[in-house]
Amino acid sequence: MPTILPELRAATRVEAHHPWPRFVVDVASWRVAGGELAAGRWTLLGLWGEADSVHMAVLRGDRDAIAVLTLPCADRRFPAIGARHAPAIRLERAAQDLFGFAAEGLPDARPWLDHGAWPVRAPLGRAEPVADAAVPYPFLPAEGGALHQIAVGPVHAGIIEPGHFRFHADGETVVRLEERLGYTHKGTEALMQGADLARAARLAGRISGDSTVASALAFAHAVEAALGLAPPPRAVWLRALAAELERLANHLGDVGAVCNDASFAIINAHCAVLRERVLRAAAVAFGHRLMMDRVVPGGVAANLDATGAAAITALVAAVRQRFPRLVELYDSTASLQDRVVGTGRLDPALARQFGCGGFVGRASGRDFDARRWPGYPPYDDLRFDVPVRTEGDVNARVWIRIEEIGASLGLIEQLLAGLPAGDVRAKVGSSAEAEGAALVEGFRGDILAWVRVAADGTVARCHVRDPSWFQWPVLEAAVDGNIVADFPLCNKSFNCAYSGHDL
Amino acid sequence: MRRTLLEGLLHRPLSEPPPAVDAAELEAVARAVGVAARARLGRSLSIREIDAGSCNGCELEIIALGNAFYDLERFGLRFVASPRHADVLLVTGPVTRNMRAALLRTWEATPDPKWVVAVGACAHDGGEFAGSYACERSVGAVLPVDLFIPGCPPAPVDLLKGLLGLLTLSAPR
Numbered sequence A: 001m002p003t004i005l006p007e008l009r010a011a012t013r014v015e016a017h018h019p020w021p022r023f024v025v026d027v028a029s030w031r032v033a034g035g036e037l038a039a040g041r042w043t044l045l046g047l048w049g050e051a052d053s054v055h056m057a058v059l060r061g062d063r064d065a066i067a068v069l070t071l072p073c074a075d076r077r078f079p080a081i082g083a084r085h086a087p088a089i090r091l092e093r094a095a096q097d098l099f100g101f102a103a104e105g106l107p108d109a110r111p112w113l114d115h116g117a118w119p120v121r122a123p124l125g126r127a128e129p130v131a132d133a134a135v136p137y138p139f140l141p142a143e144g145g146a147l148h149q150i151a152v153g154p155v156h157a158g159i160i161e162p163g164h165f166r167f168h169a170d171g172e173t174v175v176r177l178e179e180r181l182g183y184t185h186k187g188t189e190a191l192m193q194g195a196d197l198a199r200a201a202r203l204a205g206r207i208s209g210d211s212t213v214a215s216a217l218a219f220a221h222a223v224e225a226a227l228g229l230a231p232p233p234r235a236v237w238l239r240a241l242a243a244e245l246e247r248l249a250n251h252l253g254d255v256g257a258v259c260n261d262a263s264f265a266i267i268n269a270h271c272a273v274l275r276e277r278v279l280r281a282a283a284v285a286f287g288h289r290l291m292m293d294r295v296v297p298g299g300v301a302a303n304l305d306a307t308g309a310a311a312i313t314a315l316v317a318a319v320r321q322r323f324p325r326l327v328e329l330y331d332s333t334a335s336l337q338d339r340v341v342g343t344g345r346l347d348p349a350l351a352r353q354f355g356c357g358g359f360v361g362r363a364s365g366r367d368f369d370a371r372r373w374p375g376y377p378p379y380d381d382l383r384f385d386v387p388v389r390t391e392g393d394v395n396a397r398v399w400i401r402i403e404e405i406g407a408s409l410g411l412i413e414q415l416l417a418g419l420p421a422g423d424v425r426a427k428v429g430s431s432a433e434a435e436g437a438a439l440v441e442g443f444r445g446d447i448l449a450w451v452r453v454a455a456d457g458t459v460a461r462c463h464v465r466d467p468s469w470f471q472w473p474v475l476e477a478a479v480d481g482n483i484v485a486d487f488p489l490c491n492k493s494f495n496c497a498y499s500g501h502d503l
Numbered sequence B: 001m002r003r004t005l006l007e008g009l010l011h012r013p014l015s016e017p018p019p020a021v022d023a024a025e026l027e028a029v030a031r032a033v034g035v036a037a038r039a040r041l042g043r044s045l046s047i048r049e050i051d052a053g054s055c056n057g058c059e060l061e062i063i064a065l066g067n068a069f070y071d072l073e074r075f076g077l078r079f080v081a082s083p084r085h086a087d088v089l090l091v092t093g094p095v096t097r098n099m100r101a102a103l104l105r106t107w108e109a110t111p112d113p114k115w116v117v118a119v120g121a122c123a124h125d126g127g128e129f130a131g132s133y134a135c136e137r138s139v140g141a142v143l144p145v146d147l148f149i150p151g152c153p154p155a156p157v158d159l160l161k162g163l164l165g166l167l168t169l170s171a172p173r
């Protein structure tokens, strides 16, 4: 009996799964797990399929233990966790679409990623060819005399990713927002299957362009866990440097963009300049503005020279000089505060139930940061604050980001000061099938990666769960009762990924 | 607030001189766009951006065109919210099958004359996503493409070069 999850009676531990254990469970234990999640004692970290089984990653307590549970389902049916635990619903809808499973008892069984436009059904399962099978998608109803609908997307007015929002409004007030996603589904997980590690890493780095470093890092960590490989210390520090630059660029861009959606353009103009400076420093230091394809299993594919280090040092000085004044402006402009304070409030109970990561969770009282726990090097050697607030409104999310900008600047300085010398890439080899999992803190929150590496060194199966899976659903709740005109502001303050979610 | 505004007035602008568009590039654009474009457009272009399933990397660099360093609007180039106001459709991504219908409808909603610029490796040939069951493989597989701007993602300077080429060409002689 696994002591780590005493709640489960029948479970067999799988060898060669690192660093957390994986257990094969029976239907009864799967249901027990659903009960633990529903009772709030566990948090769902991910749920994904495979040809003949379904997996879920769970977190026990606030930061107690992590485990992966596997339910074999050769008959392609399993009891839906979403029947009792809402955060699993969209993940199970996606598993139904991709694998042809039936998640029994799922309260919402509409397709999610499959819009009826693919030439195959269940592309990761039996992959049966189908003719064009586009079927109407019934949106959830809202009833009331004066209600009207507003349909937005998938092509939006701004330069942003595609998705559909269906509002039911009573005058100006949103009664229900329903999201429909999946438009950017690219079949990334299918492309990863059978790919060598180099190609799979490039795909991981293109799951969400704004989180290319973090996603590639999550993938690399999972592979390294599977293969029992430790990248050289210098590579570990350079990865963190790239990750903090990415966090800095995104936070700067989004603080500006939130202000812009409240029609306060000047902060956006200044933040956009600072963001551009980050990307330029990244290009000098790592040879690519977004640092794509720099993090690879075994280490990094770029080394930092004196010019690169100087560019980053100058960047930190520039942000430290300019950003505080923008923060002061943000905080002291009454018209702006009027828009952001109290708007789009996410209830801390929901943030906890959905295991919301990143600034979305931390602005609603959920004190979780994967850099801190479960933690990964080099962060155990570095000092940094993890800000947490409880108001849960647009303003709180902006403030978490403002404080994280400060934290990232401090981390970047420590990383430059303590950067070890030596190699930046270890040789990667595999001789037997092995599995690994990893949790990495991207700017949006914790990214879960799970991989099975085949004996020949190719990827047998890989799943990457973007933080957005647990943030998109609660945006619907946070918008409730706000005016339609504040939706862009609420949406931007979440800034969930479309591509990262649709995969 | 006042200090920030005042500084903005006193400092030299951050905007950098436009990148040079060399003769070969211009010729490539010319071949692509054709003579018909020139007289119609004058020295301004309205651009509608469409993400046809990109990873969002291309969008980030397109958004960067608006920052003070590149300041796209000084060239008469501007992004518009509706395809009905657009001369140019700037399309990114490998065209996911789930976006195909929306892309076509946006194109149909754009008045003639119109030009399609495919941005990024994905838009060109599917990039890393070529061969996926979920993708059409390229913008060219769905729409007539007039110009391709390579890169993964193309840097803002590369985007600017392509668009300026289009503009130079469309200016009346």
Ligand code: SF4
Binding pocket: A206, A209, B053, B054, B055, B056, B057, B058, B092, B093, B094, B119, B120, B121, B122, B123, B127, B128, B151, B152, B153, B154
């Ligand atoms: S070309 Fe590169 S950056 Fe652009 S959408 Fe494709 S993968 Fe992303």
